[in-house]
Amino acid sequence: MSSYLLPCACGQRTPVSNVQAGQSVRCACGAQLQVPNLRDLRALASVETSDRGPARARRLRAWDNRHRLAFLLCLVALCGLAISVYWALRLPELVTRATPGQIEEWFQQSPPSEVFRMYDDLQKGLRPTHVAIAGQAERNAMLWGIRFALAISALGLIAAVGVLRRGRAQRNQLAAR
Numbered sequence: 001m002s003s004y005l006l007p008c009a010c011g012q013r014t015p016v017s018n019v020q021a022g023q024s025v026r027c028a029c030g031a032q033l034q035v036p037n038l039r040d041l042r043a044l045a046s047v048e049t050s051d052r053g054p055a056r057a058r059r060l061r062a063w064d065n066r067h068r069l070a071f072l073l074c075l076v077a078l079c080g081l082a083i084s085v086y087w088a089l090r091l092p093e094l095v096t097r098a099t100p101g102q103i104e105e106w107f108q109q110s111p112p113s114e115v116f117r118m119y120d121d122l123q124k125g126l127r128p129t130h131v132a133i134a135g136q137a138e139r140n141a142m143l144w145g146i147r148f149a150l151a152i153s154a155l156g157l158i159a160a161v162g163v164l165r166r167g168r169a170q171r172n173q174l175a176a177r
Helices: 054-061 065-089 100-109 112-124 128-176
Strands: 003-007 013-017 024-026 032-034
Touching: 065 128
Parallel strands: none
Antiparallel strands: 003 013, 024 032
């Protein structure tokens, strides 16, 4: 069934169908409009051709709530990515335990003053293994934080794409009707 746009003196156009030919309809402004007969009705602009104009293009480009939600989800993903990069740059250096062979090699190659300083540190009760264990716990916590921030970023992007695709599918479904 074809629909046409019946012009009013106020400047608005009221959609009418060919079934309403010869009847009267009311405009949004309240004026009573006489729908022309079938032959004259076909001379009016149809709804389908008017939807292809610049007004429809503006309407399609306009942001609606799904675009706003997708933008917000992209911002969340970007923030998560920025946090993960920041934490990755602040990640403490990995301290590895020395093997007995490496200790022996260090002992042979180090000057006596450095060996003596290490001996004094060990006499005072400073143990490098405790420092390494504390640093490793901090590093592990930061690695979990980086993984969490990257997961939030990925989920935000996936949700944004899903929101936009769902909106496109709904728009295509409405256009098919």
